[in-house]
Amino acid sequence: MMLNTHIIGLGAYLPERILSNVELSTMVETSDEWIRERTGIKQRHIIAKAQHTSDLAVAAAQQALDDAGISIDDIDALVVATTTPDMIFPSTASIVQYKLGGKGFPAWDIQAVCSGFVYALAQVDGMMKSGMFKRVLLIGAESMSRIVDWTDRNTCVLFGDGSGAVVLEAKDKNIQGGMVGSVLHCDGSYRHLLMAEHQYNGNAPGEMSDFRVDAAGVAAIEMKGNEVFRVAVTKLGEVVGEVLDKYHLKQSDVDWLVPHQANIRILKSTAKKMKMTEDRMVVTVGEHANTSSASVPLALHHLYKQNKLEVGQLLLLEAFAGGFAWGANLVRWSKS
Numbered sequence: 001m002m003l004n005t006h007i008i009g010l011g012a013y014l015p016e017r018i019l020s021n022v023e024l025s026t027m028v029e030t031s032d033e034w035i036r037e038r039t040g041i042k043q044r045h046i047i048a049k050a051q052h053t054s055d056l057a058v059a060a061a062q063q064a065l066d067d068a069g070i071s072i073d074d075i076d077a078l079v080v081a082t083t084t085p086d087m088i089f090p091s092t093a094s095i096v097q098y099k100l101g102g103k104g105f106p107a108w109d110i111q112a113v114c115s116g117f118v119y120a121l122a123q124v125d126g127m128m129k130s131g132m133f134k135r136v137l138l139i140g141a142e143s144m145s146r147i148v149d150w151t152d153r154n155t156c157v158l159f160g161d162g163s164g165a166v167v168l169e170a171k172d173k174n175i176q177g178g179m180v181g182s183v184l185h186c187d188g189s190y191r192h193l194l195m196a197e198h199q200y201n202g203n204a205p206g207e208m209s210d211f212r213v214d215a216a217g218v219a220a221i222e223m224k225g226n227e228v229f230r231v232a233v234t235k236l237g238e239v240v241g242e243v244l245d246k247y248h249l250k251q252s253d254v255d256w257l258v259p260h261q262a263n264i265r266i267l268k269s270t271a272k273k274m275k276m277t278e279d280r281m282v283v284t285v286g287e288h289a290n291t292s293s294a295s296v297p298l299a300l301h302h303l304y305k306q307n308k309l310e311v312g313q314l315l316l317l318e319a320f321a322g323g324f325a326w327g328a329n330l331v332r333w334s335k336s
């Protein structure tokens with residue numbers, strides 16, 4: 001039997017603590033006005049001291065399972081896209097599996113920074129179409145606040161924490177909708193423009209406040225913002241055209257653009273390139289900031305919760321990340 005991959009459940013989680021631009025401007029030399037104008041960000045959610053990335057992942061995953069009307073026992077594989085794992089090893093996916101009460105089925109992490117969810121969806125889709133798994137729990141979860149240098153105004157205003165999850169199910173290809181396909185890219189010659197060079201220490205206790213971590217041994221994001229911006233705009237403009245061409249679809253076939261949420265100006269530029277009105281594009285960057293691999297599933301969940309999705313609609317998911325790694329997925333909505 002030929003198979004296709006369908007989204008049958010969605011979930012999301014944002015930590016309670018909100019850090020506004022105004023509060024941030026008491027920590028570094030910035031202003032609400034600058035951040036809003038240059039990025040569209042108004043606030044970000046920050047993980048609690050006692051929480052780990054796996055806790056954020058579990059909350060979104062449980063919601064996605066409930067939404068699909070199934071339990072962890074019905075899952076055949078679990079994948080977590082994350083850049084901020086609880087530990088170097090074991091994988092955050094194995095910790096999430098344990099915390100959800102699952103056992104036995106494979107679980108692994110994917111690291112493609114902000115493109116993690118788009119990469120993971122492409123990978124899992126291929127595996128499911130081949131018949132390897134019937135139901136997969138796919139999560140994007142990040143605690144970016146733990147790898148941000150809270151004294152660097154160039155980067156600390158941009159990121160936030162959160163998680164989003166989907167349950168995927170392989171169904172007969174004759175059933176309408178499901179995954180259309182994906183394209184992925186990476187160009188490591190850009191690796192130095194956006195990176196966190198040092199060893200990550202996700203368990204470091206927050207010494208300075210409820211979210212800042214002790215600086216010693218902790219990774220910090222370094223970014224040449226305007227160079228990243230320039231390449232992101234170009235590559236995203238290309239990749240949306242490429243994925244549509246690959247599957248013989250047109251810009252006008254796309255009902256919803258579900259972009260990675262890094263900067264409102266990048267989002268608008270992609271929408272313009274696709275000749276889409278902005279009301280067909282999901283924008284959560286104002287409330288969530290850049291949540292890396294959680295950003296696309298959080299945006300998708302936001303759209304879902306607004307009851308705007310209709311069976312048969314075409315969704316274009318896209319992301320651009322450190323690496324640089326970027327990509328896009330096309331999904332024909334099939335969840336009623």
Ligand code: UT7
Pocket residue numbers: 029030031034035038039114153154155157194224225226227228229232262263266290320321322
């Ligand atoms: O997830 C995927 C990867 N990330 C991205 O896609 C992010 C891509 N980059 C961006 O979104 C933008 O480049 C930024 C929002 C990071 C920066 O915006 P920009 O318009 O490219 O500004 P810039 O870096 O060229 O800096 C302009 C000025 C500089 O001052 P001078 O040198 O002109 O005096 C910065 O020092 O703005 C200054 N600046 C700030 N001022 C107030 C930088 N950060 C801040 C800040 N508050 N937080």
